[in-house]
Amino acid sequence: MNMLDRLSEALRGLTGRESERLRLFQAPARVNIIGEHTDYNGGLVLPTNTAIYTWLAIAGRDDHIIEVRSENLDKAGRFKLDHLEPAAEVDWLEYVKGVAAILEAEGIELRGANILIDSDIPIGAGLSSSASLELAVAAALLAIADQSLPARRAAELCQQAEHLYARVQCGLMDQYVIACAGKGKAILLDCESVEATQVDIPPEIGFVITDSGVRHRLPDDQYNDRRDECERARQLLTGRIPGLQSLRGLDLQTLEANSEVLDDALYRRCRHVITENERVRQAVAALEAGTPELLGKLIDASHASLRDDFEVSCAEIEALVRTANECNGVLGSRMVGGGFGGCVLSLTTAGEQEQVAAEIRDACARISGKVPWTHLVEAANPVQEIQYQ
Numbered sequence: 001m002n003m004l005d006r007l008s009e010a011l012r013g014l015t016g017r018e019s020e021r022l023r024l025f026q027a028p029a030r031v032n033i034i035g036e037h038t039d040y041n042g043g044l045v046l047p048t049n050t051a052i053y054t055w056l057a058i059a060g061r062d063d064h065i066i067e068v069r070s071e072n073l074d075k076a077g078r079f080k081l082d083h084l085e086p087a088a089e090v091d092w093l094e095y096v097k098g099v100a101a102i103l104e105a106e107g108i109e110l111r112g113a114n115i116l117i118d119s120d121i122p123i124g125a126g127l128s129s130s131a132s133l134e135l136a137v138a139a140a141l142l143a144i145a146d147q148s149l150p151a152r153r154a155a156e157l158c159q160q161a162e163h164l165y166a167r168v169q170c171g172l173m174d175q176y177v178i179a180c181a182g183k184g185k186a187i188l189l190d191c192e193s194v195e196a197t198q199v200d201i202p203p204e205i206g207f208v209i210t211d212s213g214v215r216h217r218l219p220d221d222q223y224n225d226r227r228d229e230c231e232r233a234r235q236l237l238t239g240r241i242p243g244l245q246s247l248r249g250l251d252l253q254t255l256e257a258n259s260e261v262l263d264d265a266l267y268r269r270c271r272h273v274i275t276e277n278e279r280v281r282q283a284v285a286a287l288e289a290g291t292p293e294l295l296g297k298l299i300d301a302s303h304a305s306l307r308d309d310f311e312v313s314c315a316e317i318e319a320l321v322r323t324a325n326e327c328n329g330v331l332g333s334r335m336v337g338g339g340f341g342g343c344v345l346s347l348t349t350a351g352e353q354e355q356v357a358a359e360i361r362d363a364c365a366r367i368s369g370k371v372p373w374t375h376l377v378e379a380a381n382p383v384q385e386i387q388y389q
Contacts, residue, residue, distance in 0.1 A: 039171025042246030098165025126337020296331030312339025
């Protein structure tokens, strides 16, 4: 049974009746090649999409009720479009409700709908399952209301939904790349100006994702704490550097000259953002020049900075990075996502992806007795409706 038939059957089970014609949407996972914890600091990021997806089937209703079932979570919920307020406790349904609320606040009149969601993106693995869900919901709700938005605006609204309803103070990177990145491309995104450049990923370069098995739960982890620390550092530095809008405005020389107003932790948070922005610039140059060895060194340096200066790693991630880097064909590895668990990204050549993934699985199995999930990155299309007969 194909995805559409399976979702169609399950949606009928949810509603107990045949629905209006189903429409099917898919939104990819996000993989950040380099540029971590820079987006909410006005910095540079270099993400791409990969071909694992949130799938969403939707059929319109004649009332103002949104009824939702998540197949991968085995949960269901409903809410009314005329009563959209954040719940006291954040759960999966808040991501759906938040998107609906923000679209309506934008002046878009939505329809009631029956929605069925499925996903093969590991939740809490640092691959932005939440932003993928948000963009799929936005695309589907807009479509059945005969409305549309520019991709960038849809990304911005989904970011607002995550801030207000999921209470995660994320940057724009995840939503933007899932909405905008072309197939085979990474995006160099300036998160201060929101200027973006599509960057070709050379066909000879390959990436492997390995899941550590350690799950973070935003916002219950320290992600928001790190954002607060960066803002506190900016405020302290503004007393010495008037007009400093974000940590993007710093360079190492300026940081050193004003470091006495910061404690050691805040100093290191700033140093990570400054050096990570420079690594993003160099990574783009490495992709354009076709020099994977340089890109691998930058990826390794990014991980070291995330571990030591930003302190968002954990023992399991460190063990996985060491294991991956000891495998033949791996040129560099680092944690991806917000941190405190999730996945590791390893750089290799396209011809060695499968061999590298197998060697990483075998090495992990020998060490821990567990075979991890791996994925070969395939730079995918942005969120889109899937046409079917």
